[in-house]
Amino acid sequence: MPEDHFGEEVAQRYDMSSADMFDPAVVDPAVDFLAELAGDGAALELGIGTGRIALPLAERGVRVHGIDLSEAMVARLREKPGAERIEVAIGDFATTRVDGTFSLAYLVFNTIGNLTTQDAQVACFENVAAHLEPGGCFVIEVGVPGLRTLPPGERFHVFDFSAEHIGIDEYDVETQGLISHHLSPAERSWKLVSMPFRYVWPAELDLMAELAGMRLRDRWGGWAREPFTSESRTHVSVWEKPAG
Numbered sequence: 185m186p187e188d189h190f191g192e193e194v195a196q197r198y199d200m201s202s203a204d205m206f207d208p209a210v211v212d213p214a215v216d217f218l219a220e221l222a223g224d225g226a227a228l229e230l231g232i233g234t235g236r237i238a239l240p241l242a243e244r245g246v247r248v249h250g251i252d253l254s255e256a257m258v259a260r261l262r263e264k265p266g267a268e269r270i271e272v273a274i275g276d277f278a279t280t281r282v283d284g285t286f287s288l289a290y291l292v293f294n295t296i297g298n299l300t301t302q303d304a305q306v307a308c309f310e311n312v313a314a315h316l317e318p319g320g321c322f323v324i325e326v327g328v329p330g331l332r333t334l335p336p337g338e339r340f341h342v343f344d345f346s347a348e349h350i351g352i353d354e355y356d357v358e359t360q361g362l363i364s365h366h367l368s369p370a371e372r373s374w375k376l377v378s379m380p381f382r383y384v385w386p387a388e389l390d391l392m393a394e395l396a397g398m399r400l401r402d403r404w405g406g407w408a409r410e411p412f413t414s415e416s417r418t419h420v421s422v423w424e425k426p427a428g
């Protein structure tokens with residue numbers, strides 16, 4: 185089992201520290217997009233966390249299942265109204281199987297990067313393909329690797345700097361590794377939380393999908409179907425398992 189980086193301490197602050205991601209202006213377009221793709225079928229969220237997307241999606245009438253490694257994150261989900269409609273399996277989403285088949289599987293908020301090896305990311309696509317019905321879709325929302333922000337020889341990129349939060353990404357270009365460091369004020373000092381990721385290119389994801397028998401259907405710059413361009417900082421990609 186991979187290391188759980190979302191233990192009790194992270195889980196209890198998650199909704200507050202990610203408050204901007206819970207804003208309806210962020211959540212609603214994602215839920216609209218996903219509900220449309222799910223149609224009458226069921227949806228599987230990999231890394232369901234505290235239910236930021238799963239709960240409003242279930243509210244729209246979509247049957248949502250989830251997989252997550254963190255008992256602490258899922259305990260927070262369980263405290264929320266509507267959680268009784270959502271079944272969650274505790275395990276690694278690269279390998280955990282759940283009962284049933286799905287018209288949609290999705291992995292949002294850069295969570296594919298929580299799998300820190302290429303093998304694990306490939307396994308995740310294979311696991312998704314095994315859960316999807318023919319014609320079903322896999323959606324990933326993830327940042328485009330930010331290497332253009334790095335001058336040669338540099339490995340740190342400050343992506344946020346305010347009185348409440350300092351965010352620094354540390355790149356290891358040789359291994360496609362990224363450690364996201366978050367500093368926040370604590371009693372008379374600062375608290376540091378560092379989380380390891382593997383950054384991954386859109387074209388590499390397409391190849392992983394192909395290895396798992398899926399093909400790219402759409403790539404957008406965001407949930408409102410903004411065009412994906414060479415300036416896009418993030419992408420929402422949709423791969424399809426061929427029908428029949």
Ligand SMILES: C[S@@+](CC[C@H](N)C(=O)[O-])C[C@H]1O[C@@H](n2cnc3c(N)ncnc32)[C@H](O)[C@@H]1O
Pocket residue numbers: 186190230231232233234235236237251252253254257275276277278292293295298299
């Ligand atoms: C950034 S949070 C996203 C939570 C939720 N999807 C959201 O959008 O708010 C990442 C979630 O993925 C889970 N996670 C990370 N790696 C995982 C793995 N290998 N298997 C299962 N869950 C994992 C974490 O426990 C955490 O709940």
